[in-house]
Amino acid sequence: MEELAQVAIDAALNAGVMFADVRIENSTTTIIELNDGITRQSMASRMKGAGIRAFIDGAWAFAQTTNLSREGMRATGRSVAKLARATREKVADRFKIEGPVFEDNVKLNVKKPFDTVSIDEKMQFVKLIDDQARNFDKRIVATRTIYGELTSEIFIANTLGTRVYLQNTIPRIISVPTAKEGPNRQRIQQSISLRSGFEEMETENAQTIGIRASQLAIELLSSKTAEGGIYDVVIDPALNGVVTHEAFGHATEADNWPAHSTVLEEKLNETVGPEYLSISDDPTLTGMRGSTEYDWEGTKTKKRLLVKDGILTDLLHSLETSSRLGLEPNGAARAQSFMHVPLPRMSNTFMEPKDWDVDELIEDTKKGILLCSFNYGYTQSAKGQFMFQASHGYLIENGEKGTMVRDVSLAGNILEILAKVDAIGKDFELEAGTCGKDGQSIPTMTGGPHARIRQVPVGGM
Amino acid sequence: MKHAEKLGASQAEAYVGQSRAFAIEAENSAIRNAEEKRDAGIGVRAVIDKRIGFAFVTTLSKKDVREAVTSSVKLARASIPDPEFVSLPASDGSYPIVKGLFDKNIAELPSDATADMIIRILDASKEVLEGRNYAISAGVQSSSGMNAIVNSLGISFSEKRSSIFLYCSPVVKETDDQTTSYDYQLTRDLTEINPEQVGKNAAELTLSVLGPKTIESGEMPVVFAPLGGGTVIGYGFAGAVSAEEVQKGRSYVTDAFGDVIASDNIEIFDDALLTGGLGSRTFDAEGFRSQRTSIIEKGVLKGFLHNSYTAYKDKVPNTGNASRPSYSGLPSISTSNLILSPGRGTLDDLVSEIDRGVLCRNTADRPNMTTGDLSAMLYEGFYIERGEIKHPLKNTLVGINMRDLLQRINQVGSDTKATLAMITPSFVVENAVVTSG
Numbered sequence: 001m002e003e004l005a006q007v008a009i010d011a012a013l014n015a016g017v018m019f020a021d022v023r024i025e026n027s028t029t030t031i032i033e034l035n036d037g038i039t040r041q042s043m044a045s046r047m048k049g050a051g052i053r054a055f056i057d058g059a060w061a062f063a064q065t066t067n068l069s070r071e072g073m074r075a076t077g078r079s080v081a082k083l084a085r086a087t088r089e090k091v092a093d094r095f096k097i098e099g100p101v102f103e104d105n106v107k108l109n110v111k112k113p114f115d116t117v118s119i120d121e122k123m124q125f126v127k128l129i130d131d132q133a134r135n136f137d138k139r140i141v142a143t144r145t146i147y148g149e150l151t152s153e154i155f156i157a158n159t160l161g162t163r164v165y166l167q168n169t170i171p172r173i174i175s176v177p178t179a180k181e182g183p184n185r186q187r188i189q190q191s192i193s194l195r196s197g198f199e200e201m202e203t204e205n206a207q208t209i210g211i212r213a214s215q216l217a218i219e220l221l222s223s224k225t226a227e228g229g230i231y232d233v234v235i236d237p238a239l240n241g242v243v244t245h246e247a248f249g250h251a252t253e254a255d256n257w258p259a260h261s262t263v264l265e266e267k268l269n270e271t272v273g274p275e276y277l278s279i280s281d282d283p284t285l286t287g288m289r290g291s292t293e294y295d296w297e298g299t300k301t302k303k304r305l306l307v308k309d310g311i312l313t314d315l316l317h318s319l320e321t322s323s324r325l326g327l328e329p330n331g332a333a334r335a336q337s338f339m340h341v342p343l344p345r346m347s348n349t350f351m352e353p354k355d356w357d358v359d360e361l362i363e364d365t366k367k368g369i370l371l372c373s374f375n376y377g378y379t380q381s382a383k384g385q386f387m388f389q390a391s392h393g394y395l396i397e398n399g400e401k402g403t404m405v406r407d408v409s410l411a412g413n414i415l416e417i418l419a420k421v422d423a424i425g426k427d428f429e430l431e432a433g434t435c436g437k438d439g440q441s442i443p444t445m446t447g448g449p450h451a452r453i454r455q456v457p458v459g460g461m
Numbered sequence: 462m463k464h465a466e467k468l469g470a471s472q473a474e475a476y477v478g479q480s481r482a483f484a485i486e487a488e489n490s491a492i493r494n495a496e497e498k499r500d501a502g503i504g505v506r507a508v509i510d511k512r513i514g515f516a517f518v519t520t521l522s523k524k525d526v527r528e529a530v531t532s533s534v535k536l537a538r539a540s541i542p543d544p545e546f547v548s549l550p551a552s553d554g555s556y557p558i559v560k561g562l563f564d565k566n567i568a569e570l571p572s573d574a575t576a577d578m579i580i581r582i583l584d585a586s587k588e589v590l591e592g593r594n595y596a597i598s599a600g601v602q603s604s605s606g607m608n609a610i611v612n613s614l615g616i617s618f619s620e621k622r623s624s625i626f627l628y629c630s631p632v633v634k635e636t637d638d639q640t641t642s643y644d645y646q647l648t649r650d651l652t653e654i655n656p657e658q659v660g661k662n663a664a665e666l667t668l669s670v671l672g673p674k675t676i677e678s679g680e681m682p683v684v685f686a687p688l689g690g691g692t693v694i695g696y697g698f699a700g701a702v703s704a705e706e707v708q709k710g711r712s713y714v715t716d717a718f719g720d721v722i723a724s725d726n727i728e729i730f731d732d733a734l735l736t737g738g739l740g741s742r743t744f745d746a747e748g749f750r751s752q753r754t755s756i757i758e759k760g761v762l763k764g765f766l767h768n769s770y771t772a773y774k775d776k777v778p779n780t781g782n783a784s785r786p787s788y789s790g791l792p793s794i795s796t797s798n799l800i801l802s803p804g805r806g807t808l809d810d811l812v813s814e815i816d817r818g819v820l821c822r823n824t825a826d827r828p829n830m831t832t833g834d835l836s837a838m839l840y841e842g843f844y845i846e847r848g849e850i851k852h853p854l855k856n857t858l859v860g861i862n863m864r865d866l867l868q869r870i871n872q873v874g875s876d877t878k879a880t881l882a883m884i885t886p887s888f889v890v891e892n893a894v895v896t897s898g
Contacts, residue, residue: 035709039540041791044516044532046525060494066501066520083495083572090576092491119539127541142709178711178831187711187831225834228678228860228896259488260596261632263639339498339519378825380840382632382641383670385855387826387838407829409836411856457675457898459836459858 695882
């Protein structure tokens, strides 16, 4: 791989560019999906190819090839450099790409590599979860269970001299049962995913996920739709993660600065929230879905203290953004595959825990709503507007958890919401997620403690 | 296919997808990067009795293709048989002719011409924003490609398609406010493109959402412009009439076939034969012939969208709605061109009849497909009072169940627009819960 990368880099440099980088990827995935006890999908794939970027004076060009021969790499290196040079005549901002050089060969040691477990064993595991979800209660009318595994090897090289070889393996199990009683139907999704081999699918937690999913789906049958209004909201760790990720994390991606597309543009080193609030993005955590030793530009990753004691102290950088803003690179450039350009992205994002006991937090909330888990969320950084939806929740009346409610949506503004966080729990949990940006999906984790947000609009039916 | 059969597959299918896309993007009102993507790969589906395996690879080299075939057969053997599976689709002879899918001028568009278009977008946008603090993102992407499908039952087709996409998204900053909006154009016909219009519209739309406010919450009518309505119906209703979701009991219209589910002025259909339509094609993602399918007529639910699996299972005609993400996935079900038939009146006409309500120009939200509950943030929304738009909205959500939404559409406009989700005019939902704060 090293030699092929060098061929492409040399071809680009000879064509007269200032910077070039190459990602050569060889990844495999397996997906097994059962619906109602029957195989709906069993799929294997191999992604093999190279993505090459060339840069000159502020102009970027990108191309990809699946022709991993010397000729293929040379031709693509040359053509991408030509494209960068043609683009250069039309760019406005001139700048350079700078960054530290890394050479490393990272081996990921997992207890049970995927290829040591037979396809039949994996099928049995999916069947176990699907059966336990369906057999949990006769009101479970449909089950859907998906197992996925990703094994990737990637080699990154650039003209600064970086040469990094990375490995990753991520398994995932998802259980989606549907419960029905009379005309009322409810569906729930639960998932577990970590950075590991198959061993994390053999834990008691993973082996019983179908039961927990079905239990929640059955409980939801007796839930009500929430009445829309302004509420004091307590969010659970899973939902806190989504709030932190959507309502804040995206706006700290540093490619927003040159594009002038974040409401946080003037806020670096300024107060953005109360002094007891800290938000971190940490790709160095062991075994988490969003973790990686180096990013997809070959920069060593480190923990990012995005908000420390209420002050915006760090951003998520690619080499371009750290170079243009004159800040320290921190290894946040990620791409979905060799077919995509690396962009500043989150990894494992969470609100740091503080001192509230969860029961006391609920008791202290006289009238409000406890929101749990999430269906989805999104944000528009340039406007500061975000929205997310909890999968379920409970009304809080006189400090007690009451009626169960479902599909509760919450909308708000990035700059307004953090100031409304008035109590942060001492518990902590991270949940598996997938983050999308510019058509690229990447594995992430999000979480934090329970927390309370005062007076926010909650949508109802 | 032959190799799969040799390894023991009773039926096999190969899907080859090949594409080329060229894109130029601008950031902070100036060109920044160019991209050329060439992609070619193959997906192989192997059937052994009622067991199915699938594998794909992102290259077309013989060795990799053989590996994909071997994996798909191996996966089929390991699968749990699906008693409801009958067969891959067969070719039934007559295929329609669909025009306007491929434009040589788009496939061969020189990179200079693309750069010229983006500059025209930027210039038109800047003209509207002159004297303000702004930063414009814009892009032009031309794509072309072909797909080919071959199976053991005589299906053997290929088709070329091309399209061009233009977008513009300005950010405008004022002392105590900053906002953004966007406009785009996606077409298969190069002569249709209008970069100036995209740039100008995007800028005007952005200015229109400056200074958003909240309103007093309550129940009120909601006017959906094509972009917002397209998301709600094009994703939120289309997903519910997928036969797979219906058969699995996961759709909120599962038990409603033949029932009145919408007001009687509603007609919705799916038409894969539309000339130059973005979802148009001669055959679907399994190679089955395309058609026009009625979904709602005079408010009555008349049809679901099928692929070969769901059609065989229900013993009904296949509507040819198999879709897949090129070579990299198994067929699922989706719309081709979903169309809400127009009624009368412009968006302004519809707004002029509202005493107190909101306009949803855009939303990104979809309902819970099982319950139909929809809670949609007004990504771009406006407050309407006495027939006039008063101001843009922030932190505002519209809540309604999809079954109620369909029943409460009391007016459909004539301002039909092709959005990414569907082809639809504006329409009015007479009552929904609006929460703002």
